[in-house]
Amino acid sequence: MKAIMVGFGQVGRSLRTLLQGRAKELGVEVEIEAVVTRRGIMIGDGEEFRKTRDGTAMDALNLIGPDLVIDVSSANYQTGEPSLSLYIEALRRGVHVVTSNKAPLALKFWEIMDTSRRHGGKLGFQATVMSGVPSVNLIRVMPGLKITRIRGILNGTTNYILSKMYQGLSYEEALKEAQELGYAESNPEHDVNGFDAAAKLVILANYGLGSRANINSVHFKGIKELSQERIIALKRQGKKVKLVAEAYGNSLTVEPREIGPEDPLYNIDGVTNALHISSDVQEITVIGPGAGPLNAAFGVFSDIVLMSKGLY
Numbered sequence: 160m161k162a163i164m165v166g167f168g169q170v171g172r173s174l175r176t177l178l179q180g181r182a183k184e185l186g187v188e189v190e191i192e193a194v195v196t197r198r199g200i201m202i203g204d205g206e207e208f209r210k211t212r213d214g215t216a217m218d219a220l221n222l223i224g225p226d227l228v229i230d231v232s233s234a235n236y237q238t239g240e241p242s243l244s245l246y247i248e249a250l251r252r253g254v255h256v257v258t259s260n261k262a263p264l265a266l267k268f269w270e271i272m273d274t275s276r277r278h279g280g281k282l283g284f285q286a287t288v289m290s291g292v293p294s295v296n297l298i299r300v301m302p303g304l305k306i307t308r309i310r311g312i313l314n315g316t317t318n319y320i321l322s323k324m325y326q327g328l329s330y331e332e333a334l335k336e337a338q339e340l341g342y343a344e345s346n347p348e349h350d351v352n353g354f355d356a357a358a359k360l361v362i363l364a365n366y367g368l369g370s371r372a373n374i375n376s377v378h379f380k381g382i383k384e385l386s387q388e389r390i391i392a393l394k395r396q397g398k399k400v401k402l403v404a405e406a407y408g409n410s411l412t413v414e415p416r417e418i419g420p421e422d423p424l425y426n427i428d429g430v431t432n433a434l435h436i437s438s439d440v441q442e443i444t445v446i447g448p449g450a451g452p453l454n455a456a457f458g459v460f461s462d463i464v465l466m467s468k469g470l471y
């Protein structure tokens with residue numbers, strides 16, 4: 160498969176390593192024919208990005224004519240661009256798209272999905288939710304199941320902060336610790352205000368429940384207003400506060416919830432994520448690391464392998 164890769168940051172580099180080390184043994188041939196960053200286009204593959212020519216991802220699509228577009232570029236939540244137009248154009252041409260970038264799907268899920276279904280280019284987006292832990296692809300392997308509710312802890316940064324506050328740290332102390340450990344960005348706004356979890360919930364609700372949602376459909380609230388006193392008082396009652404993302408019926412919410420030990424999300428602490436799916440047949444919980452460059456790259460890698468084997 161001839162591929163172009165858009166973005167060559169932490170996830171892109173880890174993905175390159177996975178492809179080089181593991182694709183062949185799985186019988187999968189992926190040749191990276193061009194890499195695109197904000198700086199331009201590198202024709203061919205390389206450990207370091209070296210610009211060969213000016214241009215955008217769309218230029219690389221036209222130039223290379225790939226079988227696969229891999230998007231591991233930064234998210235643009237204002238417009239989804241330039242990734243959104245790239246996906247639509249690639250899928251229209253029957254080119255497959257695999258992405259770890261949530262923004263285009265959180266904004267225009269059905270426009271992208273319908274284009275894929277109409278024209279035959281396949282779309283892999285496991286890495287957009289819980290990175291390499293099956294979430295999207297868990298739903299993918301349960302055809303015919305009637306999912307009734309999706310509920311989870313979908314943001315590791317906030318879960319880490321809440322876990323530390325439960326142990327007695329203030330919000331500021333816990334956030335600082337998360338930043339020092341690389342779990343929170345220097346600007347953590349999208350994590351702590353619930354936006355990141357809301358974007359992931361939109362993707363799961365559309366795919367799993369058939370919602371017609373975008374990021375504006377979610378009622379989301381973050382953790383900044385929670386006091387340590389309240390968390391400690393609840394602890395004495397045997398409860399924890401978790402930032403719970405939930406899709407049920409037409410309601411999509413992300414908000415701090417008080418939960419007890421009977422809840423499958425109660426023991427999910429630190430940066431760990433969890434997803435609980437209720438359906439007409441079974442209840443399932445998956446637990447695992449929701450972020451990390453290698454984990455996200457594995458989510459992309461697993462999509463590429465499954466796709467190239469015709470498994471979707």
Ligand SMILES: NC(=O)c1ccc[n+]([C@@H]2O[C@H](COP(=O)([O-])OP(=O)(O)OC[C@H]3O[C@@H](n4cnc5c(N)ncnc54)[C@H](OP(=O)(O)O)[C@@H]3O)[C@@H](O)[C@H]2O)c1
Pocket residue numbers: 165166167168169170171195196197198216231232233234240241259260261286287290449450451452455
């Ligand atoms: N890191 C994780 O744990 C994780 C987990 C799940 C999902 N993700 C998602 O995966 C994506 C990549 O994450 P990352 O951690 O690898 O980010 P990163 O290290 O910041 O790298 C982002 C890359 O995207 C490129 N880029 C940004 N805008 C672009 C544009 N308009 N056209 C072409 N390239 C562009 C950047 O180019 P320059 O090099 O020129 O700046 C850079 O190479 C993001 O969407 C992120 O939300 C990350």
